[in-house]
Amino acid sequence: MAVRKTTDAAIAEMTVAQAMEHRRVAIAKGVTREQINSGQETLAIALDAIKLGRGITILPEFIAPAGGCIHILDNIPVVLDQDWQEAINAAGSNTPADHNVRKVGHLYLPTGTSTKNCRLLLLNNAGAGWDKALTWAQQYPQLKPTAPRHVFDIGKHCPQLHYELKCNPMYVVATTECTFRDDQQACYVWWDGSKREACLRWVSVFGHSRGWFAFLCLPDQPGPRASVFSEVSTQ
Secondary structure, three states, X not given: OEOXXXXXXXXXXXXXXXXXXXXXXXXXXXXXXXXXXOOOOHHHHHHHHHHHXXXXXXXOOOOOOOOOEEEEEEEEEEEOOOOXXXXXXXXXXXXXXXXXXXXXXXXXXXXXXXXXXXXXXXXXXXXXXXHHHXXXXXXXXXXXXXXXXXXXXXXXXXXXHHHHOOOOOEEEEXXXXXXXXXXXXXXXXXXXXXXXXXXXXXXXXXXXXXXXXXXXXXXXXXXXXXXXXXXXXXX
């Protein structure tokens, strides 16, 4: 949960009696005793709201579809203008020279001229396919489709991702499709033990239990908001 933190100075200004009163009001407003006693930042938000006399809002977590799960990758360096073949080789050193993924670089022009640290969300959609994954992401304005270079750099910088997620083998697919040989296709990276490959396949095949859809998180985009007092998200 993305929250606004209370400063040490603000905490220092309160007496014990004031803190106890704020605790009482926070509980009356819907903040649970469990949240307060566990040291979660919800109490800090509640104290801010009470002291400042105005509503404090929070960004709820992304909520995975029923049966699905989400994994966040922070600060992945993405070379936005890297040569296509070099990006593929870095993503998957086991990629054959004749793979179709090597033939679509002209369909994915660079989206910038530098290296950018990106926050990437991976969605395992409980076996649901491409269309449902994109529809899920559309409910969050801060989520945007990834280009193949985003996913290639996940392969480069996260070679043990399949072990971290306990999903071996697995793949991560970029969510910007292309038209190749009259079919809608997308690029992905495949992990299988010590091997990694960059690949290209029809969007219709994506979505089984070993598949993860990659989306770009844009922190400057507003997300759906909820009052901390009307609904405390524990997702």
